[in-house]
Amino acid sequence: MHKGLGGKEINTASDLHNYLRSKDAGRKSSADRIITGNPDTKIKRVGTAWTPYLKTLEEAVRLGINIMVVYGPTFYMDKDPEEFENIGEQCFIHTPSPAKEQYIEALDKKKKWIEKHDLVIIRSRDLPNALTVPFGLGEKLGFRREHIVGSKKYYNTYRVERTKAADLVRKIALDLKDLNQPGVAFYGDPERYVSTVGIGTGEYCDPRSYAELKPDLTIGVDDTIWTWLQTAYAEDTGNPLVVINQGTAEEMGMRLLNELLQKEIPYLEFIHINQGCDYEWVAG
Secondary structure, three states: OOEOHHHOEOOEHHHHHHHHHHOOOOOOOOOOOEEEOOOOOEOOOEEEEOOOOHHHHHHHHHOOOOEEEEOOOOOOOOOOOOOOOOHHHHHOOOOOOOHHHHHHHHHHHHHHHHHHOOOEEEEOOHHHHHHOHHHHHHHHOOOOHHHEEEEEOOEEEEEEEEEEHHHHHHHHHHHOHHHOOOOOEEEOOOOOEEEEEEEOOOOOOOHHHHHHHOOOEEEEEOOOOOOOOHHHHHHHHOOOEEEEOHHHHHHHHHHHHHHHHHHHOOOOOEEEOOOOOOOOOOOO
């Protein structure tokens, strides 16, 4: 029988989920829970990843993992369904046919595959957002916590050596290459000098949300950036804006979560499945 901090037993999927929730106990409402699988499942190996794509779950099974802790949803919606009865009418009611039926079919197929392989999927979004994601990307880019000159929940502004935006963006792109992000999108004036950089989490990474921290250059993710809004503003004002994939922004935070769990629950085996940028970059 396993014990975690404070003598709490961590032996099953339910134990691990409760432990994760206890680390972010201040939040009353959450999408975090056991999404699918038997809560009483005994832990063999625990996997972590930012999004539970089917190919990621297949890799987990090959690695002997039976519990997955993930940041993103499993079933194509912001909050995974608590009941799968009449799921189409509940969650895809505004999706036109035939897409509605196609999504429901894919959801059902994925759920049956997970059940067949006795996997348990635990969603943990709030804990990474609170503890690891806001700092993971910054550390990957060489920005240390002691360089933070402005901060709010989910957002940090870092002091950097004064340089042209174009030069800093090239360094950012180089630093992100091994996260499967072979390049970044850039908007604004490449000749503008910058000495501070603003970063949010993957999910909370809209430059409008941390403007009061006054970063010279902002980093946003593709899930929160609209080409007719933030990018048009950057082009008109010259304010430098870098856009990266959300998976790239989340990856380092989930790696840090894995490290945290290994440190605090050393008797369990935690395996991180690397993902990073979740699309393939194709050049002609």
